[in-house]
Amino acid sequence: MIKDRLLKSLYVSLWLTVLTFPVMVIRVNTIEDTVTWRWGNLLLILIGSYVFSLIWNYALERQERGKKVKTNKLSIKIKEIKATVSQSRPMKISGLAAVLAAVFLFPFLTSFYQMSIMNTALMYVMLGLGLNITIGLGGILNLGYIAFFMVGSYSYALLNQAIGLNFWIALPIGGLVALIFGIIVAVPVLRLRGDYLAIVTLAFGEIMRIVVENWSSLTGGPSGIRSIPRPAIPGVDLNLIDTAKLVYFIMIVLAAFTILITLRLKDSRIGRALIAMREDEIACQSMGINITKVKVIAFALGAVFAGVAGVVFAANTTFINPASFTLWESVLVLCIVVLGGMGSIPGVIFAALVLKLMPEYLRAFSEYRMLVFGAVLVIMMVFKPGGLIPEKRKHYNFTNKDAADFEEEDV
């Protein structure tokens, strides 16, 4: 058994060494016509891949064996503590209060730099939560989601240029415009499912960006729109740092608003219909749900949040151009939802913060960003396909034999 495992890893590492031999070992200098043999690299790859393969196989085997019930004293103790914390009300409230305090105090304790990256991260929290409605609940793979973000940004920037529209009025209008675009896209998408649907949404995202890029007379083309006014409170003079704080609190309120709506939606009639559609379209229709309507809801509702976030984005950066809304951004938001756990609100928030903040704090390794990103996604999909914090459905407690009195319990 052990011998098999060691041998298997040896084959893997030998194969990888042969495969990477030309790239990693031979270096040809074409000017001096010399060849350098870097045998050290060979050894490194051999040992490195051997160890990695051993760990990988071990982890896979563990995964296949399934979760063992932990029996050692420490893990039982942790479980007990978890249970008491989650059951006692004061514990819950004080936990919540601590989080709220941290959220509130954050801008007063940190630097301008910290705050501005947090502002961007919070926008992605909102985007993630919005896309979570479309993908996580509705199961509609939308690869052009960032287009709605762009629609929100440009509707503020353009309306401000044209009629001097105020930021606060632009917030709902950005959402509204995105909603209209969401419905427009949803109509051709309705007949499609699965891969075809993903391709159409991908095309939509790209078309939107290319149109904006080339419609120079209206949108300024690739050079974008400059000097968009920052959010302001009438009658109050705000400097740059104060404005960043204001944007921070605007984003917190908007994110909280998104969370509230998603939470309420999840366990409502419409929300259940969305999830049913994700699970099985034919069964969903056969249960009397108008799938056309539900699909439009999933699409348009997701778009609204992106539109609102887009308005804040435009106001925060004061400059927008199509380069901020590439396919990569759509993919990033998608990764946030998948990594966090489809349909799971805490998961999405956590993943958005990690994926947006990590690259900022790890600037030193920015060359390897994509590499790490890819590796993390692969590992996640193999070992935790439900996401970091998988979705949990609401539980209902029917205490009495008579179902008339029952308690609701959030788990």
Place this chain on the structure above:
Amino acid sequence: MGVLEVKDLTMDFGGLRAVDHVSLEVTEGEIVALIGPNGAGKTTFFNCVTGVYNTMQGTVTINPPGREAEEIQRQPPHIITQKGLARTFQNIKLFQSMTVLENVMIGRHTRMKAGIAGAVFRGKKTRAEEQKLLHDCYEILKKIGLEKWVNEQAKNLPYGEQRRLEIARALATEPFLLLLDEPAAGMNPQETQDLVELILKLREEESISVLLIEHDMSLVMSLSEKIYVMDYGKGIASGVPKDVKKDPIVIKAYLGEDIDA
């Protein structure tokens, strides 16, 4: 006139005629079985009646108790369900990661009103509706005998229980006619026996008519009052069980023809 009357229903897939001028009638309170060898077109017939496929020819007329008769062919599935036809699937199609209770709650969707505004603001009306929904769905689960699984994810249920959950979900749509596609497939004899009792109980208590596809002949013979037999897309025989059992055409369809004869 029966609660369901199908006349000359025909469905083609390319050049293949899957259902060929099949007629069928279910009268109120009746349990009717649709049998036939594999590939006879039974499930296609179901899909046409419930609107999953667009019927090419023929009419499907429903005559719900206390309402006017109407033709429902070529209407989308959700409209047909709203009109009171509920179905289960041959290959179980539950909402896997939702809880058992939620699966049943989905069935009630068409009988409720709350929209997005209701979900977000959670007004008095919405909350009352939700309370009633929980109550009703729990009652349905109790009736089917699934109440101990309430908060379990549907995919974690044993196979037989999953089939029962499909029936519970269909019941939640408040149908007058239940279409069951091989409800006993993969069940052991005890589970099949329980299923027979359940279907009889539903007919008694809910005054629901039943149309079912089934391969388990003991179930068909003990349960149904009328049998329709299909082969190669055509309706080849119909009648009460004991006649159909002896019908030479039916025997031929199932067992093949004797070469000497």
